[in-house]
Amino acid sequence: MADTAVIVGGTQGLGKELAERMAARGQSVFLSGRDQARADAVAAGIGKGARGLAIDLTKPHDIAASLAPVGTVKHLVIAAIERDSNTARDYSIDRAIKLATLKLVGYTEVIHALAGRLAPDASIVLFGGLAKERPYPGSTTVTTVNGAVSTMIRTLAVELAPVRVNAIHPGIIGDTPEWSGKPEALERAIARTPIRRLATMKDVAEATLFLLDNQAVNGVNLNIDGGWLLT
Numbered sequence: 001m002a003d004t005a006v007i008v009g010g011t012q013g014l015g016k017e018l019a020e021r022m023a024a025r026g027q028s029v030f031l032s033g034r035d036q037a038r039a040d041a042v043a044a045g046i047g048k049g050a051r052g053l054a055i056d057l058t059k060p061h062d063i064a065a066s067l068a069p070v071g072t073v074k075h076l077v078i079a080a081i082e083r084d085s086n087t088a089r090d091y092s093i094d095r096a097i098k099l100a101t102l103k104l105v106g107y108t109e110v111i112h113a114l115a116g117r118l119a120p121d122a123s124i125v126l127f128g129g130l131a132k133e134r135p136y137p138g139s140t141t142v143t144t145v146n147g148a149v150s151t152m153i154r155t156l157a158v159e160l161a162p163v164r165v166n167a168i169h170p171g172i173i174g175d176t177p178e179w180s181g182k183p184e185a186l187e188r189a190i191a192r193t194p195i196r197r198l199a200t201m202k203d204v205a206e207a208t209l210f211l212l213d214n215q216a217v218n219g220v221n222l223n224i225d226g227g228w229l230l231t
């Protein structure tokens with residue numbers, strides 16, 4: 001029977017890229033977005049038996065019920081984000097609570113809800129981001145939650161042993177929907193990147209699969225940025 005992969009935040013961007021690759025390598029894929037019809041449509045587009053789930057990580061009490069269709073899980077990837085711009089001088093409590101709930105409580109509750117269904121050799125990858133290291137005006141909550149992802153995996157790897165838990169921290173991934181139509185920002189980022197190009201969705205997907213598959217990598221925070229953070 002095919003291994004099951006669950007990708008939370010799999011309807012577009014990096015999560016969708018992974019869903020496509022995991023389905024193509026024969027895994028039984030569940031991918032989620034907030035809306036069931038959209039998730040189903042994306043899953044149908046991928047084919048190969050992929051299925052859609054509706055999960056809203058900002059409503060953590062509802063997450064367990066949303067995951068009811070899922071059986072034993074080999075690979076769990078949580079990539080969901082609802083972006084937030086928030087500064088100390090112009091602070092929205094509601095937006096901060098929403099993002100903190102999504103990335104901290106929501107990510108953890110997905111793992112809690114699936115804990116009894118993780119295969120003994122299961123592995124988990126959580127998505128953080130390099131705003132944890134390189135803040136920008138407005139990134140107060142984003143920087144905070146992505147920094148927290150890098151520490152969450154440490155407790156989770158200890159608590160869930162022998163299940164492995166790692167995090168991936170993308171830099172600016174120029175071919176994601178998030179960055180489409182922002183060529184000037186991308187040019188500035190390329191100029192700072194030692195490999196003279198930005199990391200791509202392909203680069204991030206391959207690195208995520210490495211974290212999922214390698215049997216000894218555990219509790220690792222992996223930056224994928226072409227060396228951008230060095231400059």
Ligand SMILES: NC(=O)c1ccc[n+]([C@@H]2O[C@H](COP(=O)([O-])OP(=O)(O)OC[C@H]3O[C@@H](n4cnc5c(N)ncnc54)[C@H](OP(=O)(O)O)[C@@H]3O)[C@@H](O)[C@H]2O)c1
Binds near residue numbers: 009078130171178
């Ligand atoms: N793109 C980059 O350059 C970059 C850089 C650094 C870090 N990252 C991190 O990488 C991950 C993926 O980023 P991305 O740019 O590929 O994301 P994206 O294209 O914005 O996609 C976000 C995904 O999250 C889902 N989502 C949105 N709100 C949600 C909610 N409340 N509950 C559950 N799911 C929700 C969306 O589904 P629906 O819209 O269908 O609901 C979608 O599948 C994120 O964690 C992000 O922080 C990305």
